Amino acid sequence: MVRRPLLSLVLAVALVAAAPAAPSAAADRTPSAAFTAAAARYDVPRDLLVSLGYAQSRLDERAAGRSGGHGMMQLADNGVSRTLSEASALTGLSRAALRTSSPANVAGAAAVLRSYADSAGLDAAARADLDRWYPAVARFAGAVDDTVARLFADTVYDQLATGFEGPLSVSARPVAPDRGKLARVPAWGSGDVGVLSADYPPAAWAPANSANFTVSSRESSYPIDFVVIHVTQGSYAGSISWFQNPASKVSAHYTFRSSDGAVTQSVREKDIGWHAGNWDYNTRSIGIEHEGFVDNPAWFTDAMYRASATLTRNLTTKYGIPRDRAHIIAHREVPGATHTDPGPHWNWTYYMQLVNGVTGTGSGTVDTASTNLNVRGGPGTGYAVVGSVADGARVTVWCQATGTTVTGTFGTSNVWNRIGTGRWVSDTFVNTGHNGFIPGVPRC
Structure with a gap:
């Protein structure tokens, strides 16, 4: 079992004293500004802080967690995790502000993460190394045992390795996290x-x-x-x-x-x-x-x-x-x-x-003005091209969604057909016998 001791009063006072003033009610409430300000204030890598929030809530400020978590960073006091109380002590902000204000919520998480890094002995040079923050991220999980703590921290670092898109996007980069004692803990599923x-x-x-x-x-x-x-x-x-x-x-x-x-x-x-x-x-x-x-x-x-x-x-x-x-x-x-x-x-x-093992409920013949029809990764022309379908081929329509309006062989429509996992084509190029949504085919 992993014990998560509370921050000492000395450490809490030191961090509050060293930090600039807490975010005011007039602070820029955009997610980008909140993360930039919090990362600078507490000397936490910005993309690491963003990835932590993405793992917790997909950066959704409305998120109210079952385990008592609040906001994008899911600050909580739930019997194991004490990040909400710790954030209040470190920032001087009220628990109410930390729960309801996104800049405060992000700043509170940054303060807690920095305090965990300090407890782990990270000096200024070590804090500049993204990979050295792994034990602090694992501690933020508030997990009961080491296997779940590693699962949580691995998720944050895996996202950094692959990159992700959301309210804020983070580009992929090489990571080699220094897991410390958690390196001896088996990875999840092994x-x-x-x-x-x-x-x-x-x-x-x-x-x-x-x-x-x-x-x-x-x-x-x-x-x-x-x-x-x-x-x-x-x-x-x-x-x-x-x-x-x-x-x-x-x-x-x-x-x-x-x-x-x-x-x-x-x-x-x-x-x-x-x-x-x-x-x-x-x-x-x-x-x-x-x-x-x-x-x-x-x-x-x-x-x-x-x-x-x-x-x-x-x-x-x-x-x-x-x-x-x-x-x-x-x-x-x-x-x-x-x-x-x-x-x-x-x-x-x-x-x-x-x-029930249904393998598709609608089908049609691809009829295009060119040799091949682009297949996209989502229901719209803004999504990347992930493949193509030959003219005259038959496709199965799994479900349909509203997306970008396209003018094609069969008119103009904003309906898109999902023809596989992450594979979409405009309905205006698929001859299904129906104009737009197909009766009996579910909405995606």
């Missing part, structure tokens, strides 16, 4: 982290705290009648850590990662997870969490939909659960539920198609 779970081989195994679920033998005690779909209201690593926090009193059986559909199991299927907010439904269901926030559809990736649907197909086969919406349900549909997940952006039509 070694002792559990390549195979006891119930579902693709899942890593990271058990929830015993205070957060009920040991059972449901094969003989309760029928498993439902799969309940949740959204974490937090990051992948943060949610796994939350189930390991004895103060949470919640757990789900499985959690999926947004970026690639990776899955972790935290509760055995035979045991009763505390996820539905209804004891009867808890006893008769498997709870599946999905990384993200209900108000931000960017989290609901095709990789996560497909990986989750594969698990649900496995569960419905194993337990004889009908593959319909009466038995594969939203958390908000549980009687007495006070949560709204998975929210309005969850694509139930597409998910149920995947669960």
Whole structure:
């Protein structure tokens, strides 16, 4: 287990004294300005701070985390993490300001991260080396154990290695993080982290705290009648850590990662997870969490939909659960539920198609004015070209979305057809027999 001691009063006073004045109410509220100011004020690498926020919330200032996190940086006091209290002590800002003001939220996270770097002995020269900040990032996770702390820090550094686009974009760059003692901890999904779970081989195994679920033998005690779909209201690593926090009193059986559909199991299927907010439904269901926030559809990736649907197909086969919406349900549909997940952006039509093995619901012949039709990475001409389709070829339309208006062979339309994972073409070039949206084809 990793113990996360509180900052000493001496360190807190020193950082406050050394820093310029805290952000005022009139401070520039744009994300770029907030990160630039906070990074300069606390001598934290700006892109590292941005990547930390992207891992926590996709830089969404509206984000309210289930584990008590607030704002883009998910500052929290939840029994393990004390970043909100620490930020208040270090910046002199009120907890209310840190929760509600984006510049304050970012500045608070920078102050905490800098304090962790100071505790780790990073001097000015070391702070200039992005790779030396890894232990401070891992500590920011507020994780119960080292494996989850490494998962969190690896996520932040992997994003820096690949680059990402969002409210703020960060370019890819080489990274070689100095993991310190965490270098001895297996990377997630390897070694002792559990390549195979006891119930579902693709899942890593990271058990929830015993205070957060009920040991059972449901094969003989309760029928498993439902799969309940949740959204974490937090990051992948943060949610796994939350189930390991004895103060949470919640757990789900499985959690999926947004970026690639990776899955972790935290509760055995035979045991009763505390996820539905209804004891009867808890006893008769498997709870599946999905990384993200209900108000931000960017989290609901095709990789996560497909990986989750594969698990649900496995569960419905194993337990004889009908593959319909009466038995594969939203958390908000549980009687007495006070949560709204998975929210309005969850694509139930597409998910149920995947669960039921539907291989496509619309098709058409590509009819172009040129030899090949460009395939783009999203529903619009602003997305990169990722391939092409030959004139006269047939394509399957998985779902459709509104995007850039295009004039093509079949007129003018802003409808785009998804013909594969990350592969889109304008509807004006596909002869489906319908003008625009195809009846029966889901919206993406």
